Amino acid sequence: MKLYWCPQSRATTAVWLMEEAGVAYERVLIDIRTGAQAVDAYRAINPMMKVPALVDGEAVVAETGAICAYVADRVPEAGLAPAIGDPARGRYLQYLVFASSCIEPAIAQIFTKMEIPSGSAGWGSAERVFNVLEGELQKGDWILGDRFSAADIVIGAGLRFAARQFKLVPERPAFTAYLDRCEARPALQRALAISEAN
Secondary structure (H helix, E strand, O other): OEEEEOOOOOHHHHHHHHHHHOOOOEEEEOOOOOOHHHOHHHHOOOOOOOOOEEEEOOEEEEOHHHHHHHHHHHOHHHOOOOOOOOOHHHHHHHHHHHHHHHHHHHHHHHHHOOOOOOOOOOOOOHHHHHHHHHHHHOOOOEOEEOEOOHHHHHHHHHHHHHHHHOOOOOOOHHHHHHHHHHHOOHHHHHHHHHHHHO
8 A cells, every 4th residue: 555645734534544554655745835747647636635645556645534434344354343234333334434534524513714694604613513523532441432433534633733732622621632542553654753754
């Protein structure tokens, strides 16, 4: 597998995933700070000109959540996704998508101070998003209770970025404890070291 990435970017989430999966992969640097994402060769892989993107043989996958879902299913022995037919899979998929469909827009709403009626916003409101997430994280160590999954990678990475680096998420004990658990994972520590070294 080839992971197209850039350090200190959202692509660190995909590096964390690959480290958790324990699968051999090659990192291909796309330096978004120099415009490398706009060259034709990379646009053919991801026409949105963003990182990360993944190439696995003939399969090409972009968007962080989709990459996480793909690799978690591709490497079932890593235990990062409930199998099809497992009742926990519905909750897993819901929260795998929640990161990009609710958490990121909520963070953007806070950052831009955008006023939008909650009935018009697909995420409702930033307060609702964080209340729901807090409620879920009070049920167990991970989104699936005692079972870590790729949903925790996308949620944990996004929450860590917004809460710990940019202070855009309200401080809540459930978030602090969750992020501490995420940061204690050796795979995330390796991913952060890889990002910092480049």
